Amino acid sequence: MALRIDSPEAAIAAAPFLIGFPPEDSVVLLLLDEQDTLQVSMRVDLPAGGDLAWLQSILRGIPDPVPLSVVILAYADEFPADFAQAAAMWVMHALLPVMEIIDLVLIADGRYASSVRGEADIDEGLPLASLADHAVVAACVAAGLSYVSSRDDLVTSLEIIDDDVTAAVRKCLRRGLDGDYQVRRDVLEERALALLTGRADLDPDDVACVARACRDVHVRDPLLALLLDQCEEDSAVLAAARTRLVYCLTHTPGRHAGSLAATLALLSWADGDGAAALVAVDRSLQADPANTLAPLVAHALENGLPPQTWSRLTEDIPLEVLRGRGRRSA
Secondary structure, three states: OOOEOOOHHHHHHHHHHHHOOOOOOEEEEEEEOOOOEEEEEEEEEOOOOOOHHHHHHHHHOOOOOOOOEEEEEEEEOOOOHHHHHHHHHHHHHHHOOOOEEEEEEEEEOOEEEEOOOOOOOHHHOEEHHHHOOOHHHHHHHHOOOOOOOOHHHHHHOOOOOOOHHHHHHHHHHHOOOOOOHHHHHHHHHHHHHHHHHOOOOOOHHHHHHHHHHHHOHHHHHHHHHHHHHHHHHOOHHHHHHHHHHHHHHHOOOOHHHHHHHHHHHHHHHHOOOHHHHHHHHHHHHHHOOOOOHHHHHHHHHHOOOOOOHHHHHHOOOOHHHHOOOOOOOO
16 A cells, blocks of 8 residues: 655554554554655554663564654653653664654644654644544545554454354364365365455355364465465455454354464564554464464564565465475475
8 A cells, every 4th residue: 555654644644544543652653665655554562661672672673675764653641741752762763873764743642743843742732633534544544444443442353253154154164074185275275265365255164164274284374375475466455355354253163263363463464463463363372372373473573573574484485385295495
């Protein structure tokens, strides 16, 4: 999505859409190219104090090549405004040698203050309510972006829905699959990819197919590789696949839900949505504490690894190796 961030107002108005919920007590970085077009958005909770590991986690998350410029947003809710501003300035001074600082904006008490405009105190700032109709909001909506009112709502959006669809999915998952083991894997991979990139409504059998595909590492990994490859050509594919995975997750009981949530976590990370990825990690481990993909995603996010990391790690691995049929040579 080519989103222009050409003012502090545009940055603040876009942030909830980019993060998935309105940021609170956090620092948000909007990393831009030479046309002020957004490359990557990052959010991290404010530290309890002068925490070097906190600063290092931010610096490790800066993509390579380094973007040309950045807008830094400091949100203060429970934390004092001056502390949030000081934390953001700490980040700013660390980034100054490698990129241009477009602005450092403090958001607190229903107002925002731009450093570039010389608004050193939040009382000198402007009301947040004035940004409700900013043009960048329409651009985000047109791109299919949305957000929930809080992180708690994000958690709730991944909880299971106990309805007739879920009951039918449960029955589908109890049924065995016919045919040769490897043939079944091929069918699962092909069909799950079509379902995640399609537009038709998902029925219980479709949901069970995606759940089984995410449960089997030799189906899930080539599926992810093929899906992310399509997303490089059309970023809308990734957003649509995430939406369909959420539907599958909220209608799948038991440990299969853990596999679906872990896959959703990885795709959310690949989409630059760290907040949604961490919520999906928690949902995965709640459904299946033995899941191994979810902790990998959590570790990557905690260490600031960029969204394209998974694609870079797997792009040189042949699909037949990911499918468990071959061995990668040194």
